[in-house]
Amino acid sequence: MELLSSAWAYFINRQDLMFEVLKEHVTLVLWATFFTIIIGVPVGIAISRTEKLRNMILGSVSVLYTIPILALFGFLIPIMGIGSTPALIALIIYGLLPVIRNSCVGITQVHPMLKESAKGMGANNLQLLFRVEIPLAFPVIFAGIRTALVMNFSLATYAVFIGAGGMGRIIMQGIRTFNTGMMLAGILMVVITTVLLERMVGVIDNRIQKRYSLSD
Amino acid sequence: MTREISVELQKVSKLYGQDKVVDEVSFTVEKGEVFVMIGPSGCGKTTTLKMINQLIPHSSGNILVNGTDVAELDVVELRRSIGYVIQYIGLLPHLTIQENIAFVLKLTKHPKKMQKDRAEELIETVGLPLNYLNRYPRELSGGQQQRVGVARALAANPDILLMDEPFGAVDPLTREQLQNELLRLQESIQKTIVFVTHDMQEAFKVGNRIGILRQGKLVCLGTPMEIVKSDDEFVKNFIGQGALFEVFDTIPVTRVLQKDFPTARYDQKVDLQAEELEDWENVFIIDSDDSCKGYIPLSSLNSDGSYTADQIIPLPKASSPDISVKLAVQEMLWGGRTWLPIVDEKSGFKGIVQFRSCAGLVAGDRR
Ligand SMILES: Nc1ncnc2c1ncn2[C@@H]1O[C@H](COP(=O)(O)OP(=O)(O)OP(=O)(O)O)[C@@H](O)[C@H]1O
Ligand SMILES: [Mg+2]
Numbered sequence: 001m002e003l004l005s006s007a008w009a010y011f012i013n014r015q016d017l018m019f020e021v022l023k024e025h026v027t028l029v030l031w032a033t034f035f036t037i038i039i040g041v042p043v044g045i046a047i048s049r050t051e052k053l054r055n056m057i058l059g060s061v062s063v064l065y066t067i068p069i070l071a072l073f074g075f076l077i078p079i080m081g082i083g084s085t086p087a088l089i090a091l092i093i094y095g096l097l098p099v100i101r102n103s104c105v106g107i108t109q110v111h112p113m114l115k116e117s118a119k120g121m122g123a124n125n126l127q128l129l130f131r132v133e134i135p136l137a138f139p140v141i142f143a144g145i146r147t148a149l150v151m152n153f154s155l156a157t158y159a160v161f162i163g164a165g166g167m168g169r170i171i172m173q174g175i176r177t178f179n180t181g182m183m184l185a186g187i188l189m190v191v192i193t194t195v196l197l198e199r200m201v202g203v204i205d206n207r208i209q210k211r212y213s214l215s216d
Numbered sequence: 217m218t219r220e221i222s223v224e225l226q227k228v229s230k231l232y233g234q235d236k237v238v239d240e241v242s243f244t245v246e247k248g249e250v251f252v253m254i255g256p257s258g259c260g261k262t263t264t265l266k267m268i269n270q271l272i273p274h275s276s277g278n279i280l281v282n283g284t285d286v287a288e289l290d291v292v293e294l295r296r297s298i299g300y301v302i303q304y305i306g307l308l309p310h311l312t313i314q315e316n317i318a319f320v321l322k323l324t325k326h327p328k329k330m331q332k333d334r335a336e337e338l339i340e341t342v343g344l345p346l347n348y349l350n351r352y353p354r355e356l357s358g359g360q361q362q363r364v365g366v367a368r369a370l371a372a373n374p375d376i377l378l379m380d381e382p383f384g385a386v387d388p389l390t391r392e393q394l395q396n397e398l399l400r401l402q403e404s405i406q407k408t409i410v411f412v413t414h415d416m417q418e419a420f421k422v423g424n425r426i427g428i429l430r431q432g433k434l435v436c437l438g439t440p441m442e443i444v445k446s447d448d449e450f451v452k453n454f455i456g457q458g459a460l461f462e463v464f465d466t467i468p469v470t471r472v473l474q475k476d477f478p479t480a481r482y483d484q485k486v487d488l489q490a491e492e493l494e495d496w497e498n499v500f501i502i503d504s505d506d507s508c509k510g511y512i513p514l515s516s517l518n519s520d521g522s523y524t525a526d527q528i529i530p531l532p533k534a535s536s537p538d539i540s541v542k543l544a545v546q547e548m549l550w551g552g553r554t555w556l557p558i559v560d561e562k563s564g565f566k567g568i569v570q571f572r573s574c575a576g577l578v579a580g581d582r583r
Contacts, residue, residue, distance in 0.1 A: 117306030120271055121320045121368070122296030131322075135310045 006181030007188060014182075017170070018189065024165035025193075029156050032088050033149045036095035040148075041141060043096075044103025045129070058101060065097040069155060073162045087156070087164035094155055095148035102144025106137030139209050146201045154194050167193070220247040221283070222376055222408035223268060228277035230263050230432075238263050239432040240277065247375070250402065250409045252423035254416065256454070260432040261412040262303060265378050268410060269298045281376065296324060299369030303380035303412070305361050307353035313339070313364055314349035320372045338367040343397060359390040366398070370405075377409045383418070395421050396538045399468055400560075416455050420466040428454060440467055441577055464542040464577070472541060472573040473558055473566060482509055486521040498555070500568075501528055508557070508565055534559035537566050541577065544569050 011018060047054040067075075069090060076086035110133050118132045134141075160168030167190050174183025223245040230238035238260040245251040253261045266272040268279060270291045279286045286294060307316050315322070317338055318331035326334075335349055342363040353361055362383055369377055383394045395418060402409065413419055419426045420440045428436040428443065428451055436443060436451045444459045446452065456462075478499045480486040486499050493499065498511040510528040517523050534557040535547055547556050554571040 113302065113304055113306050114308060116271060117300075117302045118308065118319070120266075120269060120295055120300035120302055121323065122292050122294075123323055124292045127323055132308060136308075 003180060003184055007184035010179075010181040010185040011189075014185075018185075021165060021167045021169050022189070022193070024169075025153075025156050025159075025167045028084060028087060028091065028159055028164060028166055029149070029152050032091035032095060032152050032156075033145070035088070035092045036099050036148050036152075037145060039092070040096050040099030040144070041103045044100040044141070044144075045107050045134075047100070048104045048107040054104060058104070061097045061100055064093050069094070069158050070161065073158075077162065082163035084159075084164040087159040087162050090162075091152045091155060091159075095152050098144040098147040098151070099141075100144075102147075103137065103141045106140030106144075107133050109140065110136045142205060142208050146205050149201060150194070150198050153197050154190070157190050221245070222247045222281070223251075223410060224278075224280040225264075225268075226278040226280070228264070228267060228274050228279055230260070230267060230272065231275040237432050238267070238274075241429070241432070241434045242277075243427055243434060243437060245408055245410055247408050248406045249424040250411055250422050252411045252413060252419040252426045253429055254413055254419045254426060255429035257414065259429040261414075261429055262380055264429070265380055265410060265412050268378055269295045269300055271295075296320060296372060297374055297376070299372070299374040299377040299407070301365045301369045301377065301379040301382040303384065305365045305385065307361055307364060307368070309353055311352075312349065313351050313353065313356070316353065316364060317349075317367045317371055319368060324372070334371055335367075338370055339364075341370070341401065342367045359386045359394065362386060362394060363397075366401075375408055377407045379409060380412045381414070382411070384413075391418070396468075398422060399470065400537070403470065416459070417462065417466045420463050421468060430454075461542075464545070464574075465540050467541045467577065468537070469535070469539050469541055469544040469556075469558060469569050470537050470566070472544075472577065473537070473569055474573065475567040477568045486512075486514075486517055486523070488514075488517070488521045495572075531557050534565075536560065541574050545571065545574050 043057065047057050072090050072093065073086065076089060080086040080089070114136065115128060115132060118128055123131065156166050157168040157171070159166040160172050167186060170186030170189065171183055172186075174180065174186055221244050225242050225244075227240045227242050228238060229236060229240050241260075241264055243251070253264060255261055263272055267274045268281065268286075270279075270286055281289070281294065281298070307313075308319065311319070314332065314335040317335040318326075321331045321334060336346060339346060339349055344360060344363055344367075348356065348360070353364070356364065362385065365382060366379075369379070382398075383391045386394065399422060411422055413422075423440060425437065425439055426443050427434050430450055436446050436448055438446070440463050443451065444455060444463050476492065478490065478492045478496050479502045480499050482501050482503050486493075493514065496514070498513050499517070500511045501509040503509045508531055510530045512523055512527050512529065516527055532551050532553060533547075535544060537558050537560050539547075544556050548554060548571055556569045558566040558569055560566050
């Protein structure tokens with residue numbers, strides 16, 4: 001109880017810092033997710049067309065995915081130094097797997113009959129992609145983006161190790177200065193914001209799935 | 217009179233590896249006719265149909281659409297100019313009914329307003345309520361979806377329609393209704409239709425001519441009457457015994473309907489020299505509002521073609537254009553007459569069916 005109240009006290013007293021780290025955290029995650037989407041979705045769609053490329057790309061992205069984040073940092077620091085760039089790159093790498101995989105699966109799952117029906121009506125390749133395949137694959141693609149976003153949000157706590165700030169800062173500083181109140185405040189903040197985010201995206205996701213299953 | 221040819225296949229084949237799934241098929245489809253392709257499952261009906269709009273490229277032979285070899289056409293343009301009703305309907309689940317119907321117009325970048333107007337017009341054409349336009353395909357029954365499938369194919373007002381088992385997924389009653397609607401629609405729009413089915417009754421009913429496919433080969437081609445009289449063993453087995461009677465029970469009476477029957481204006485003499493009187497026993501009296509007042513047997517007219525009002529006999533009970541030739545003959549037998557007036561609930565007087573033309577079917581008169 002005492003711990004909790006000290007955490008609460010810290011939270012109240014250092015609102016400005018709390019707000020600052022949250023902003024760093026969210027900015028990092030949003031940028032990472034943005035890049036994950038603009039790289040992952042096109043790659044996923046591209047590899048849905050050719051099986052050879054698919055296995056190669058999905059294989060290598062899966063390997064990257066299994067590298068522990070601290071090892072990845074160790075790998076990136078000699079190349080890019082520290083700061084938000086290597087943190088961003090690391091998060092993008094982790095986010096890519098779910099986004100690429102789901103985009104690919106989503107597109108390949110579109111029923112051939114529906115594609116044929118659109119083609120039969122005279123859709124060209126681009127129209128087929130943007131008017132039929134992507135909209136129909138959207139729920140699956142979105143589920144991938146959701147996974148990447150939530151995962152990146154919790155992974156971004158590690159960004160502090162590479163000097164990119166974020167909520168991890170509070171926890172690290174708390175540990176280093178034996179300030180348990182501060183440490184706990186940081187932990188609670190990470191847990192609560194992650195849960196909130198998860199819930200929020202979940203609600204959107206449910207809406208999307210519902211809207212699409214209705215018209216399935 | 218030579219008729220214009222809309223679709224022509226010249227020795228068209230399709231190979232998948234070593235498999236020849238369509239084998240040197242040749243036929244022509246005249247403008248405005250319904251050409252039915254029928255055959256057992258897997259005989260190559262869908263493949264043949266899809267080669268016409270090049271969803272499947274053909275391996276050899278020539279396909280001409282409105283006189284042009286499809287090889288010289290841009291496939292996207294070709295497909296936009298041909299209406300296509302896919303087997304299993306294939307409405308796009310993420311689009312509303314309106315968006316589905318207007319899909320081709322959207323692809324060709326027609327203004328939104330026009331897309332909406334056309335969708336409204338077409339949903340009425342296929343007999344669905346306007347407010348269905350805002351629904352999603354999921355929210356429609358199978359039969360309703362089939363109707364939307366037809367509406368969608370008509371959106372760009374193509375001359376040619378390809379229909380792959382368009383009424384395949386509905387119960388027999390709805391199916392019959394949809395067939396009747398198609399026939400009525402066809403009467404007003406006069407499209408060239410290539411129609412695939414595996415139901416012989418349906419083929420007899422909607423087809424002006426029928427081609428029977430077997431293992432990729434066209435084994436028989438002709439009018440329903442010619443088909444039932446074929447000597448080919450496979451064809452005989454395929455259409456089954458008693459098909460001759462079935463034909464009479466399925467061919468719609470509109471096939472033998474005569475729209476140019478002899479008429480005279482009320483209060484005017486009948487011109488007894490008129491050529492149109494030939495072969496007719498009666499002349500039909502038309503009132504000033506173009507409705508039919510009744511008829512007078514030619515034999516009871518005065519020698520100068522004049523008549524009095526009380527000579528006019530009211531028309532007997534009319535029949536609907538949906539009935540089969542068999543039912544029409546039955547009606548004639550009941551009424552003790554050799555002809556029958558046909559009246560549509562909505563569009564009014566359609567014409568006269570004579571016993572002679574029903575019997576003419578047997579002799580192989582066309583259509
Ligand atoms: N992509 C393909 N590769 C190899 N064979 C194919 C392919 N598509 C179709 N076939 C074969 O071609 C034949 C004709 O198929 P098609 O779909 O035209 O039959 P169908 O007459 O429409 O049958 P159904 O009445 O069942 O719809 C079948 O034996 C089928 O197995
Ligand atoms: Mg088929």
